[in-house]
Amino acid sequence: MTTEINIFLRHCPARIIGITGSVGKSTTTAMTHLAIAAALKNMGSRQTCFLGGNIGHSLLGDLGGITGEDYVVLELSSFMLEDLPWIGVSPHVAVVTNLVGNHLDRHGTLENYAAAKQNLLRFQNAGDIAILNADDATVRSWAGITAGRVMNFTIANQGEIKLAVPGRHNQSNARAALVVLEAVGLAEQRPAALTALEQFAGLPHRLQLVHTDLRAVQWFNDSKATTPEAAITALAAMERRKFICIVGGSDKHADMREFCRQLSDGCGRIVGIGATGQSLVAGTIAAGFASDHACYAQTLEAAVALAKTWLAEATPDSPSLKAVLLSPGCASYDQFTNYQHRGERFAALAQQS
Numbered sequence: 001m002t003t004e005i006n007i008f009l010r011h012c013p014a015r016i017i018g019i020t021g022s023v024g025k026s027t028t029t030a031m032t033h034l035a036i037a038a039a040l041k042n043m044g045s046r047q048t049c050f051l052g053g054n055i056g057h058s059l060l061g062d063l064g065g066i067t068g069e070d071y072v073v074l075e076l077s078s079f080m081l082e083d084l085p086w087i088g089v090s091p092h093v094a095v096v097t098n099l100v101g102n103h104l105d106r107h108g109t110l111e112n113y114a115a116a117k118q119n120l121l122r123f124q125n126a127g128d129i130a131i132l133n134a135d136d137a138t139v140r141s142w143a144g145i146t147a148g149r150v151m152n153f154t155i156a157n158q159g160e161i162k163l164a165v166p167g168r169h170n171q172s173n174a175r176a177a178l179v180v181l182e183a184v185g186l187a188e189q190r191p192a193a194l195t196a197l198e199q200f201a202g203l204p205h206r207l208q209l210v211h212t213d214l215r216a217v218q219w220f221n222d223s224k225a226t227t228p229e230a231a232i233t234a235l236a237a238m239e240r241r242k243f244i245c246i247v248g249g250s251d252k253h254a255d256m257r258e259f260c261r262q263l264s265d266g267c268g269r270i271v272g273i274g275a276t277g278q279s280l281v282a283g284t285i286a287a288g289f290a291s292d293h294a295c296y297a298q299t300l301e302a303a304v305a306l307a308k309t310w311l312a313e314a315t316p317d318s319p320s321l322k323a324v325l326l327s328p329g330c331a332s333y334d335q336f337t338n339y340q341h342r343g344e345r346f347a348a349l350a351q352q353s
Helices: 004-011 025-043 061-067 110-122 137-145 167-181 186-197 228-237 257-266 274-284 298-312 338-353
Strands: 016-019 048-052 071-075 093-098 130-132 150-153 208-212 218-221 243-245 269-273 294-298 324-325
Touching: 004 324, 016 025, 016 110, 025 048, 025 071, 025 167, 025 186, 061 269, 093 208, 093 269, 093 298, 130 137, 150 167, 167 186, 167 228, 208 338, 218 298, 218 338, 228 257, 243 257, 243 274, 243 298, 257 274, 269 274, 269 298, 274 294, 294 298, 298 324, 324 338
Parallel strands: 016 071, 016 093, 048 071, 093 130, 130 150, 218 324, 243 269, 243 324, 269 294
Antiparallel strands: 208 218
């Protein structure tokens, strides 16, 4: 038995940068690819930077065109990593963004989930490089797992990069990409990489700005936030008390208590949808949120309609609502085919007059 990613890791001749984490690995992967591609372009190099894994598409079909001088950036999920012991191979450069509980329905325990993630580091040798998030105590403690050289990224005591995408988490993602640039010997191309990162508009369904209405209210699609931890990250990127948040979906039996506390502390209004929406609204009210500012709408259509009603009712004397955020904190399978379907529907509804 083998897996698609194991076949690729065994046969790919290029330098591979593997990226994993519980939250933000897709954006970090996209930013890293963007930074390396910009660096190569600025150098006038004929080398190529390929993007694949859990983002984009399988690169098996591209193997014939990948050379030892190229770069490959792979997003690697816990599902992809759990079978790496079959081949005993880890990427030349391994990046870990963070660790919070996820996919426990498959892995059973947080320890098993973490062990799958650690396979990214476990089979590195002395010539390899591990890049760890110094701001995550758990990830920072994994330095002893790798035989390679350890580098860290952090947002502590760092100037803010002028990114188009909001939030401290995206600052962290960009810092990771810049450390990768250094790790692969392209540090001198940092200015070109920074320009590319500053222009990065974000990935679909990840704090994606999908509409700005006539009131200058911004509508953000964060449908990819299928865990409470991912949604909490999005909440932190918004202006406190100035946004409406749409939450809820299918039930993965995750602990929602901290999510409810963060919703209560940060939101201006809350709308629940789907199988978990009612309990999330109730939990948020129990955490101290005003009951007349929270409502269970059941469907996304009803939630968007309610949000538009609240926006229309705003007066100069009431706190202004500047954004509407879909960040469900739950999977989508109770009402939608997948999170993409949910996000696309939200964008379409937001853009309707």
